Amino acid sequence: MNKRFKAVIVEQTGDSVQSSVKEIDRETLPKSDVLIKVEYTGVNYKDGLAASADGKIVNQYPFIPGIDLAGTVVESGDERFKAGDAVIATSYEIGVSHFGGFSEYASIPADWIVPLPEGLTLKESMIIGTAGFTAALSISRLEKNGLRKEDGEVLVTGATGGVGSLAVTMLSGLGYKVAASTGKQSEHDYLKMLGAERIISREAVYNGKVKALDKEKWAAAVDPVGGEPLAALLGQIKYMGSVAVSGLTAGGSVPTTVFPFILRSVNLLGIDSVYCPMEERKMVWERLASDLKPEKFAEITEEIVMDDVPDALKKILTGTVRGRIIVKI
Known part of the structure; x- marks a missing residue:
């Protein structure tokens, strides 16, 4: 050297x-x-x-x-x-x-x-990086908790960010119907190119008010946003659906109630990519070189x-x- x-x-x-x-x-x-x-x-x-x-x-x-x-x-x-x-x-x-x-x-x-892993270049591995690993880990945990393609739309919040963008293209590549949430009107074409079937505004998820229970909309969600938007989102998840949360760009406080959990059996899955056990870490990276490898x-x-x-x-x-x-x- x-x-x-x-x-x-x-x-x-x-x-x-x-x-x-x-x-x-x-x-x-x-x-x-x-x-x-x-x-x-x-x-x-x-x-x-x-x-x-x-x-x-x-x-x-x-x-x-x-x-x-x-x-x-x-x-x-x-x-x-x-x-x-x-x-x-x-x-x-x-x-x-x-x-x-x-x-x-x-x-x-x-x-x-x-x-x-075989199937990835060094450059591709860093395009994925921690953001993509977090997205893949979120999807893996959602599937372990029962998510299936026929269950309905999967919501991705903060969809133009690193975790969000990669989650959209990975889910689409697996065959899921993806709804992407963003506050950026100019990025709709970008999200559709990644594979989002539908683009919704931030306000469609959280309009400033958190309802204990709202209309059931999403089979599951990948959420790198956290905060009050996450609290609102929990009340919109379908029965026995899950939310994989990995971030707090909207804040660390989640003012929710027990109702989504005890009346709809909703699962809130914490995603930590930092100390993820090595066995699971290697498994997720292997998937990132195969079925979860982004196409875009x-x-x-x-x-x-x-x-x-x-x-x-x-x-x-x-x-x-x-x-x-x-x-x-």
Whole structure:
């Protein structure tokens, strides 16, 4: 490996936090089992928080963010991996308390690494990234809880975001009827291209009022939004249907009642991609290389280089990003 290499460094000065591309050396990286030459990474909402003074993600600076990475093993102190292996590393403490993927090289514990499944390229794995893994995990859990194609429409909220976009195209690829919820009128054609049969407004799900029970509309839902919209959504799920919730862009408080649960047997499924057990993690990645592999990779992807990352980290927090931003290292 090169003695010096580039990384995005987040630094704190007083109450402000700034990110920039700098040269560092091997000794800057944490000492972990596997050294990876990073080829691709992705920009996620949590990465934006890591580069924000108000993000409350990072405890110590300077820091290298990036919760996703894919690349090739350079050195390994663990027998499970050898030089030349193509691998994926997402979640756990990567990009939060452990230096992450916005770097030409990353040093990662072996227990956090997944071999690249046959059927995926390194680039494709990062178009999927944590967002796509979360979407796939949501769909997997919904199916384990009884979701079938003949049950009716599946709603995806926040449908133009990373999790939402990938959930729409994955569900459509599996043959589900998908309703996509968005507040962006300009993105209707994009969502139809991904496979949504119907586009509905945010207000059609949540108009500012939460009813304990509403008309039964959806067989299930993938929800990266949370907050009061989730509370309203629970009252619209069909009998014995489920909602897989993975985010809180609308807030962390869900002012619901017990009625959807005790009168309609609705299931609220919590989706955590960070500490998902490795056995399930590998199974989901195998599905992402087969039946859950998105068909619309190019349409949902904006590719940038490392010098563009500081601006992308600001952009991701504005809610204006469509689909996925990936970084070619």
